[in-house]
Amino acid sequence: MEYYQLTDGLQLPKLGFGTFRLKGSAGVKAITSAIDQGYTLIDTAYNYENEGTVGAAIRRASVPRSQLLVQSKLPGRYYHYQDALDALEESLHRSGLDYFDTYLLHWPNPKKDEYVEAWRALIDAQKFGLIRSIGVCNFLPEYLDRLQKETGVMPVINQIELHPYFNQATQRAADEKRGVLTQDWSPLGRASAVLNDPVLKTIADAHSKGVGQVILRWDIQHGTLPLPKSAHASRQAANLDVFDFELSDDEMQRIDDLTKPDGRTKGQNPATYEEF
Numbered sequence: 305m306e307y308y309q310l311t312d313g314l315q316l317p318k319l320g321f322g323t324f325r326l327k328g329s330a331g332v333k334a335i336t337s338a339i340d341q342g343y344t345l346i347d348t349a350y351n352y353e354n355e356g357t358v359g360a361a362i363r364r365a366s367v368p369r370s371q372l373l374v375q376s377k378l379p380g381r382y383y384h385y386q387d388a389l390d391a392l393e394e395s396l397h398r399s400g401l402d403y404f405d406t407y408l409l410h411w412p413n414p415k416k417d418e419y420v421e422a423w424r425a426l427i428d429a430q431k432f433g434l435i436r437s438i439g440v441c442n443f444l445p446e447y448l449d450r451l452q453k454e455t456g457v458m459p460v461i462n463q464i465e466l467h468p469y470f471n472q473a474t475q476r477a478a479d480e481k482r483g484v485l486t487q488d489w490s491p492l493g494r495a496s497a498v499l500n501d502p503v504l505k506t507i508a509d510a511h512s513k514g515v516g517q518v519i520l521r522w523d524i525q526h527g528t529l530p531l532p533k534s535a536h537a538s539r540q541a542a543n544l545d546v547f548d549f550e551l552s553d554d555e556m557q558r559i560d561d562l563t564k565p566d567g568r569t570k571g572q573n574p575a576t577y578e579e580f
C-alpha cells in the first residue's frame with residue numbers, strides 16, 4: 305500500500321473502503337472481509353447507522369485496531385457545539401472505539417449556516433483526544449476559507465463526489481492549493497453507466513484490468529483518495545489491486561475528458577443540497 309501524508313502529519317492509505325448501506329450481520333461480514341483483504345481505512349458516518357457494524361467488524365478482523373484508520377462523520381442536525389460533542393461521543397460508543405482517526409463534517413448545509421460552530425467542536429474534540437485528524441465533506445472553496453478565517457484551522461481532508469463523469473477539477477485544485485487532501489465518494493459512480501463507458505473499457509482492456517480498477521487508478525494518479533464500497537469479497541479485492549499499473553498522460557486526459565457539467569449521480573450540489 306502507498307500512503308498520503310496529511311498536513312497534520314497523519315498518514316492515510318491511498319485507497320479506503322466505503323460502507324454506506326453495509327449494515328447488520330451481512331455488513332459485519334463484508335467489512336471484516338475488506339479488512340482481512342488489506343483495507344485499513346474504513347469510512348462510515350453517524351447517518352449510515354452502521355458505526356456499530358463497523359466496530360463489530362473491526363473486533364472480528366485479523367488486523368489490530370491500532371493498525372486501522374476509522375473515519376466517521378457528524379450529521380448536520382448536530383452542528384451546535386455541545387450537540388456535536390455529544391454526537392461524536394455517541395458514535396464512539398456505538399462503534400466501541402475510544403477514538404476516530406479522522407472525523408468529518410458531513411455536509412456544509414450553507415443555508416442553515418452552522419458549520420463554523422460545528423468546526424469549533426471538532427477542533428476541541430481533537431484537543432480532547434477523541435479524534436486524530438479533522439476534516440469536512442462537500443465543502444466548496446469559500447466554505448474552506450471561512451473555516452480558516454474564523455477559527456484559524458483549515459481542514460486536512462475534503463471528501464467530495466468524484467468519478468470520471470464528475471471529475472471536480474476545480475475543487476481538486478482548490479483543495480490542493482490549501483493543503484487539503486481530496487477523498488472521493490462514489491468513485492464508481494454508484495455502479496452507474498460510468499462502469500460501461502466505452503473509453504474506460506478500451507483503456508481497461510489495454511491494461512488487462514477492469515473499468516473499476518482504471519477509475520480508481522485515475523483517482524490515485526490525480527493525488528486523491530477513493531473510497532469504493534463493495535459488499536463482495538471478489539470486488540473488494542479487485543478494487544484494492546490498482547498499484548501494479550500506471551495510466552499514461554494520454555489515458556489520464558481521455559478519462560478527464562469524460563466529465564459532464566451535470567455529472568453528479570444524484571444532483572447533490574453542496575451549494576444548495578442540504579442533509580441533516
Ligand SMILES: NC(=O)C1=CN([C@@H]2O[C@H](COP(=O)(O)OP(=O)(O)OC[C@H]3O[C@@H](n4cnc5c(N)ncnc54)[C@H](OP(=O)(O)O)[C@@H]3O)[C@@H](O)[C@H]2O)C=CC1
Binds near residue numbers: 325
Ligand atoms: N461524504 C459523503 O457525502 C458521501 C460519502 N460516501 C462514501 O463513499 C463510499 C463510496 O460511495 P458509494 O456511494 O457507496 O458508491 P461507489 O461508487 O463506491 O459504488 C458502489 C457500488 O458499486 C458496486 N461495485 C463496487 N465495486 C465494483 C466493481 N469492481 N465492479 C462493479 N461494481 C462494483 C457496488 O456493488 P456491490 O456492493 O454489490 O459490490 C455498489 O453497488 C460510500 O460507501 C460512503 O462511505 C458516499 C456518498 C456521499
Ligand SMILES: O=C(O)C(=O)[C@@H](O)[C@H](O)C(=O)CO
Binds near residue numbers: 349570
Ligand atoms: O452517503 C452519504 O454519505 C451521503 O451523504 C448521502 O447523501 C448519500 O449521498 C445519499 O445518497 C443519500 O440519499
